[in-house]
Amino acid sequence: MKRNILVAVVLITFISLSVSHAYEREIRTVEGLIESVSGDSIRVRGSYYHFNDVPLIDPSGKHIPKSQMKVGRKVEIFLQKKGVDTILIYPEYMLE
Numbered sequence: 001m002k003r004n005i006l007v008a009v010v011l012i013t014f015i016s017l018s019v020s021h022a023y024e025r026e027i028r029t030v031e032g033l034i035e036s037v038s039g040d041s042i043r044v045r046g047s048y049y050h051f052n053d054v055p056l057i058d059p060s061g062k063h064i065p066k067s068q069m070k071v072g073r074k075v076e077i078f079l080q081k082k083g084v085d086t087i088l089i090y091p092e093y094m095l096e
Contacts, residue, residue, distance in 0.1 A: 027085070030077045037069050049077055055086045064089060 035043040040052035056064050074090040 026080060028079045030079065032075065034069060034071050034073050034075055036071060040066075042069055042075070044075060044077060049084050049087075051084060051087055054084050057086060057088055059088065059090060 032045040041050045076088040078086045
C-alpha cells in the first residue's frame with residue numbers, strides 16, 4: 001500500500017514538473033525601458049516590437065491606451081512563437 005502511494009506521488013510530481021517546464025519554454029519575456037516609439041512599434045533593449053492589436057496592460061491587469069507608450073517607460077513584453085502576446089506597462093514612477 002505504501003509503495004503504491006509513493007509511486008503515485010512520484011508520478012504526479014513528474015507530470016506536473018514536465019508540464020510546467022513545457023509551458024515555460026513557450027513564453028519568453030523582455031523587460032526594459034522604451035527607447036523609442038514609432039507608430040505601432042517600440043524599441044526596447046535594441047530590438048523593435050510591433051504592438052498593433054496587442055493587449056497593453058498595467059500591473060493590476062487593467063487595459064491601458066497606446067498613448068501610454070512613451071520613451072522611458074518600463075515595460076515587460078511577453079513573447080510567444082507567433083510574436084508579441086502582451087505588453088505590461090509599469091507606472092511612470094517605476095524605473096529599472
